[in-house]
Amino acid sequence: MSVIGYFNGQWVDPAEPCVPLDERGHQFGDGVYEVIRAYGGRPFLLEWHVERLFQSLEALRITPPFDPDGCKALIRKLLERSGESEAAIYIQVTRGSAVRNHLFPEPSVVANVSATVRPVPPTSPEVKPGRLLLLPDERWLNPWIKSLNLLPNVMAKQTAHDAGADEALLVRDGCMIEAASSNVWFVQNGELITAPADRYILAGITRRFVLELARDLGIPVREEKLPRERLAEVDAIFLTGTLTEVYPIGSVAEHPDIPCTPVSAARPAARTVTPEQVQVVWTARDLELVERLRTAFVERVRAWVGSFA
Ligand SMILES: Cc1ncc(COP(=O)(O)O)c(C=O)c1O
Numbered sequence: 644m645s646v647i648g649y650f651n652g653q654w655v656d657p658a659e660p661c662v663p664l665d666e667r668g669h670q671f672g673d674g675v676y677e678v679i680r681a682y683g684g685r686p687f688l689l690e691w692h693v694e695r696l697f698q699s700l701e702a703l704r705i706t707p708p709f710d711p712d713g714c715k716a717l718i719r720k721l722l723e724r725s726g727e728s729e730a731a732i733y734i735q736v737t738r739g740s741a742v743r744n745h746l747f748p749e750p751s752v753v754a755n756v757s758a759t760v761r762p763v764p765p766t767s768p769e770v771k772p773g774r775l776l777l778l779p780d781e782r783w784l785n786p787w788i789k790s791l792n793l794l795p796n797v798m799a800k801q802t803a804h805d806a807g808a809d810e811a812l813l814v815r816d817g818c819m820i821e822a823a824s825s826n827v828w829f830v831q832n833g834e835l836i837t838a839p840a841d842r843y844i845l846a847g848i849t850r851r852f853v854l855e856l857a858r859d860l861g862i863p864v865r866e867e868k869l870p871r872e873r874l875a876e877v878d879a880i881f882l883t884g885t886l887t888e889v890y891p892i893g894s895v896a897e898h899p900d901i902p903c904t905p906v907s908a909a910r911p912a913a914r915t916v917t918p919e920q921v922q923v924v925w926t927a928r929d930l931e932l933v934e935r936l937r938t939a940f941v942e943r944v945r946a947w948v949g950s951f952a
Contacts, residue, residue, distance in 0.1 A: 647725045649758040654724065657759050666755060667738040671745070672792035674737030674755075675699035679718060680763070680885045683948035684728035686718050687885075691848045693718075699789045700736060704747070707736050707754050717756070725760035731886055734758040735791060763886065766941055772893030772927060773809035775827075775880070776916075777871070778802060779903050780813035780820065780843075787842045798914075799823040807918030808896055810882060814903035815843055818868035825884035826850040829869050829877045830932050839866040849883040856939055862932065871903055874925050881933045889937040895925040 648657035655661045667673035677696045679686045686692075693711050700707050709717060714734075721732055737755045741748035782795040799811035800823040811823040820838040821827055826847040829836040835857055840846035857864050869877075880892040897903075898921050901914065 645725060645727075646759060646761045647721065649721060649756070651755055651757075662755075662757065663740045665740045665742060667741065667748075668735060668755065668757075668791055670743050672790065672794075673703070674705065674735055674791045675703060675789050676733060676735040676791055677789060678885050679732045679734075681722050681728065681730040681732060682766075682944050683951065684722065685948065685951060686715075686722060686732065687944065687947070688848050688852060689715055689718060691851060695789060695846070695848065696734070696736070702785070702788045703738075703790065705736060705738050705754055706751075708756060717758075721758050721760050725762075727760060727762045729763050729765045730760050731763045732758065732760050737791070766888060766944065768938075768941060770890060770937070772891040772930065773882075774807065775810050775812040775822065775892055775895045776803040776806045776808035776921060777814060777819070777895060777897045777903055777924070778811045778901060780815035782813075785842055786821070786845055787840070789845060796823045802901075802914050802916055805914075806896065806898065806916040806921045808921075812895060814871055816868075817872075817904060818870050819874065820844050820868055822882055825882040825887045825890070828853070828881050828883065830879035830881075830929075831877050833863070833932065835862055835864040835932075836867055836869050837864065838868050847883055847885075849885055849888065852943075853883050853889065853936065853940065856936060856943065860935070860939060862936070877925065878928045879930050879933050880925075880927065881936070889933070889940045891927070891930050891933045891937065893927050893930075894923050896921040897924045898922075 646657055648655040650661050662669055677692045679692045693714050697711060718732055735757045739748060739752035739754050741752050778799050803811040812819055812827060813821050821844040838844050854864060882890040898916055
């Protein structure tokens with residue numbers, strides 16, 4: 644089991660210093676990233692990941708040092724070098740290194756590319772349903788860009804963890820639109836409901852895959868924002884993500900002192916939340932449809948891996 648690192652054409656030890664202090668990803672979070680799951684030694688849904696990486700780069704006006712084919716070739720090279728078959732490949736592209744100044748470097752500098760490849764456990768057919776903590780979505784107005792700026796996501800996920808939950812369920816404008824590092828889906832009367840891929844959520848690659856899967860299985864999907872008040876009507880909830888895959892949720896909790904709609908302009912106090920302070924406000928009624936989707940997801944991945952054998 645090895646973890647490999649890469650920075651601008653060099654193989655590096657990810658635990659050793661190598662990124663310059665003037666690196667704009669380090670100074671400003673001025674860059675974007677992707678995470679790709681490899682199954683059976685092959686990067687899954689690579690085409691879609693690279694397409695999204697280039698959309699994020701374009702949105703931030705960063706010129707990468709490769710074209711999409713070069714990017715795919717690099718990802719394959721990283722995976723081959725790691726020798727891992729079940730792995731997570733993280734790739735970051737930043738605006739480059741330059742003396743600290745908010746303005747883009749002038750003359751422009753070459754973008755930096757870094758990456759790591761780490762082994763991950765193989766997909767397990769059984770998974771224990773998780774818990775979500777409802778929290779206000781405190782991210783910026785462009786979460787559709789997969790930028791390196793993940794501080795609100797980090798804080799939300801840590802708060803959820805402190806409260807004994809596995810993920811944060813983020814509420815913006817009264818609706819439950821996304822989780823801190825995954826997309827959220829609701830099941831109601833045999834229908835799937837997930838927020839539309841507008842500017843306020845990341846258009847997950849797994850979300851896109853599950854939309855196709857649901858269509859193939861004849862499961863109706865509504866791309867709509869679900870108001871917080873309608874949580875009680877929901878039969879099941881699941882999350883999707885590259886490493887999360889299809890993950891069933893057993894319960895949702897809430898902290899009475901953390902309103903999902905910020906009501907006051909006062910600076911909120913630092914949140915130190917304990918499991919005893921939260922209340923369960925929803926429990927799963929029927930996870931059968933989620934299990935069906937998860938099984939179908941795992942089977943599709945297996946069939947895809949098998950197609951190369
Ligand atoms: C905020 C957020 N939403 C959704 C996702 C899921 O996206 P994907 O399926 O492309 O991994 C992620 C994954 O990193 C994420 O960080």
